[in-house]
Amino acid sequence: MKLWYETFEHGADVGIRGKGRTLEEAFANGAKALFALMADLSTIEPQKEIQVECTAPDIETLFMVWLNQLIALADIEKMVLCEFSVTIKDKNLTATARGESISPRKHDLGVEVKGATFTMLRVFQEAGWFVAQCVVDV
């Protein structure tokens, strides 16, 4: 496992995957994979922060809900995000996400993500790594 976050192929859309030594890290890196679809992460500065809180009936749904919460909050604030500190207790997630206002000149923009989906949604452990993934609709 070389990459902390990556995308994977899916017919019309695209899958995102985050990995980490902890579940929290995998969720944070999953969010990076998500925002890497919208903009070049290396061009985003962590100037502003937003707080995220969410809960779900199970840990896989929590990953989907977390991503959808980020999509909605970033959209309302017209921001792109690049840094995520996540805390998960049971099936409740609290996080701080950092980024800045969208600028087509500054950020190499990609596509808007309409939503994270149940498709290929999995949160699992593999060789000491936590992995969180799903397909997103773009």
Add this chain to the structure above:
Amino acid sequence: MEIKSLKKINDFLWELPPVGEMRVPGLIFASQNLVEEMDEKVREQITNVACLPGIVHASIAMPDAHWGYGFPIGGVAAFDPEEGGIISAGGVGFDISCGVRTLTTGLIKDEIMPSLERLIDKIFQVVPAGVGSEGKIRLTPAQIDDVLAGGAKWALDRGYGLPEDLEYIEEGGYVTWADPAQVSDLAKKRQFREVGTLGSGNHYLEIQHVFEIYDAEAAEALGIKKDDIVIAIHCGSRALGHQIGTDYLVALAQASKKYNIPIRERELVCAPINSPEGKRYFGAVGAGINCALANRQVISHLTREAVAEIIPQAKLEMLFDVSHNTCKVEEHVIAGKKRRLYVHRKGSTRAFGPGSPEIPARFRSIGQPVFIGGTMGTCSFILVGTEFGTEQAFGSACHGAGRSMSRKRATKTWRGDTVIKDLSAKGIIIRTRSYRGVAEEAPGAYKDVVEVVNAAHQAGLAKKVAMVKPLACIKG
């Protein structure tokens, strides 16, 4: 998809005979080649939909069907509320009422060419497009409910458009059964600044010229002839529709459990149409439809203003506006009996045949206009609905070419600036704020739209009227 397991009805119709828990057969309207190119997942999804309670007639796939969320994209299914029929978020999708609107301009190609670049630049300047773009309209919470209840009529009442526009939009510009109260505050908040924006991904605004006419009589009724300039707008309900999809995926997952509906794929979560949860989702879908219709109406207005500034003699008139991610109540005759059904069209366009009262009087004798978008480098098509399609596929046709290559692979294969240069050499101007978006949407990443449209035509779902080619395109 393995062709051997299908029962061939004719060259353009294949059946998945009902087995196991399937309540109805699956029907695929496509050529052998297109069926063979389809992912096995499409078969799985057609089968899953065929197992849902209250499904009527068949679980249907269009010629461009591909792997979607619950339903295949290019999937059609109708459910009877009186037989325990359900409504499913997987049958509508995230971009509720995404669709194509085409405007005629009264101009011919030669008249527009000298000012084409100035024109597309002007439209690009006034129509917000791409990630994070904002519209000029700012709404308050009370005003957003008016948009969701009024659709294109809301826009018209605020001076965006002409009164005659409404007749040429499905449902006369808005659905009456929309229920803004079923849309979350978060969804509404996301839309405050997004009315009148194009979005990104496969959305576009394109200046096209009519390249070829296949059906002179129908073309005359539609008011188009060879070399005419038309403008096509492809977009949907923006963030509000996406958020409704997200919200109800979770809500309907709970409802599926509550009503003991076996779910074969998580995105097929659903609720009985007559349950409180089903009614709430349907009301929210209506609000999403109206949001999309308002959005396309505002964009049309901005486009009209831009065109008027560059070419004052142009007259932009509505040809038609069709949606392709919807659930609507419609009357259909099944085995000689008229029934009121909830028709889901996921990545499928409504395509009613001649005589349907839903079609504007001017086109009623030829069938409902249908727009099938190709890519920015190839061509798109204008068709009309048929009686056969109305009887066999609830009056539905395909909505696009469908991807043949994933977005990830497309960005590895092409560079956005090179795609733009190549298209420029072919005489097609592209305007975008995202090179990466252009690479993902490269013409080579899509199936051959000609083959898909020919299959729809030969299957009898819709009749080809004209081919249009792009001259200039704004990619979101």
